[in-house]
Amino acid sequence: MWWFQQGLSCLPVALVVWSAASFVFSYITAITLHHVDPLVPYISDTGTIPPERCLFGIMLNISAFLGMATMYVRYKQVYALNPERSKIIKLNKIGLTLGLMSCFGLCIIANFQKCILYYIHVLGACLTFGVGAIYMLVQTVLSYLMQPEVHSKDIFWIRLTGTVVAVGCHVCKLCAIAGSRGAFHADIFPPLTVTQGYSAHIISTVSEWSLAFSFLSFFLTYIQHVLSITQELNSNNG
Numbered sequence: 001m002w003w004f005q006q007g008l009s010c011l012p013v014a015l016v017v018w019s020a021a022s023f024v025f026s027y028i029t030a031i032t033l034h035h036v037d038p039l040v041p042y043i044s045d046t047g048t049i050p051p052e053r054c055l056f057g058i059m060l061n062i063s064a065f066l067g068m069a070t071m072y073v074r075y076k077q078v079y080a081l082n083p084e085r086s087k088i089i090k091l092n093k094i095g096l097t098l099g100l101m102s103c104f105g106l107c108i109i110a111n112f113q114k115c116i117l118y119y120i121h122v123l124g125a126c127l128t129f130g131v132g133a134i135y136m137l138v139q140t141v142l143s144y145l146m147q148p149e150v151h152s153k154d155i156f157w158i159r160l161t162g163t164v165v166a167v168g169c170h171v172c173k174l175c176a177i178a179g180s181r182g183a184f185h186a187d188i189f190p191p192l193t194v195t196q197g198y199s200a201h202i203i204s205t206v207s208e209w210s211l212a213f214s215f216l217s218f219f220l221t222y223i224q225h226v227l228s229i230t231q232e233l234n235s236n237n238g
Contacts, residue, residue: 011073012222015066019216022059023209026052040205043212044121048113060110064103071099071135074222078142081150088145095138102132129211133170136163136218155221162218169211176204 023043029052030036036045047056075096082088105127112120140159143151177200 009223011066011070012219015063015070015219016216018059018066019063020213022056022063023212025059026056029055040202040209042205043208044109044113044125053113057110057113060106064106064110067103067106068100070219070222071096071103074139075099078146082146085145088142091138091142091145095135095142098131098135098138102128102135105129105131129166129170129215132215133163133166136166136215139218155224159218159221162214162221165214166211166218169207169214173204173207173211176200176207 027046030046031038035049078092105124108124143156
C-alpha cells in the first residue's frame with residue numbers, strides 16, 4: 001500500500017495538488033490566449049475571461065470542498081486526541097470555524113470573478129487569505145499546545161514558519177496596493193509603465209502568489225498526522 005493510500009492522507013495531498021493545478025492551468029491558458037501579462041499577473045486575473053474563467057471556477061469550487069473535508073478531518077483528529085483538554089477543544093472549534101469561512105471565501109472567488117462583481121470578489125479574497133492566515137495561526141498554536149505528546153517540535157516550527165511567511169506576504173500585498181493608490185489597473189494589457197504603478201503591481205502580485213502557495217504548503221504538514229487517522233479515531237471511540 002502506497003503512503004497516500006493510508007488513512008485519509010489523500011485529502012491534504014489532493015487539496016494541494018488540485019489547487020495548485022487550478023492556478024497553473026488557468027495561468028497557462030490565460031497567457032497562451034494573451035489575456036494577461038505573462039509577468040506575474042494577479043491569480044484572479046488569470047480566471048477572468050472565458051475559457052479560463054470556466055476552468056478556474058470549476059477547479060476552485062472543488063478545491064473549496066477538498067479544503068472543508070481536510071479541515072474537518074483535522075478538527076476530528078485534534079478532538080479525538082485531546083477529549084478532556086478544554087483549551088485545545090475551544091481553539092479547535094475556532095480553527096474549524098475559521099477554516100470553513102476561508103473555504104467559503106474560495107467559493108466566492110471561484111464564482112464571482114473580477115469582471116462580474118468586483119467587491120464581492122474582494123470579500124472572497126479577504127475571507128480566503130485573511131481568515132485563512134488566522135486559521136494557520138490557530139493551528140500553529142494547537143501544534144504548540146500538543147507538543148511533544150502529539151506533535152514534534154519540528155512540526156510546530158514548520159507551521160510557525162509557514163504562518164509567518166503567509167502573514168508577511170499578506171502585509172506586503174496590502175502595502176503595495178495602498179502604495180500604488182490605484183495608479184495601476186491589473187486588467188490592462190499590455191502593462192503600464194513603472195512610473196504608473198507597475199512596480200507596486202509586481203510586488204503585490206508576487207506577494208499574492210507567494211501567499212497562495214505558502215497557504216497550500218501548510219496543508220502538507222497534515223499528511224503525517226492523518227496517515228493513521230482511521231485507527232486513531234477507532235481506538236478512541238472503542
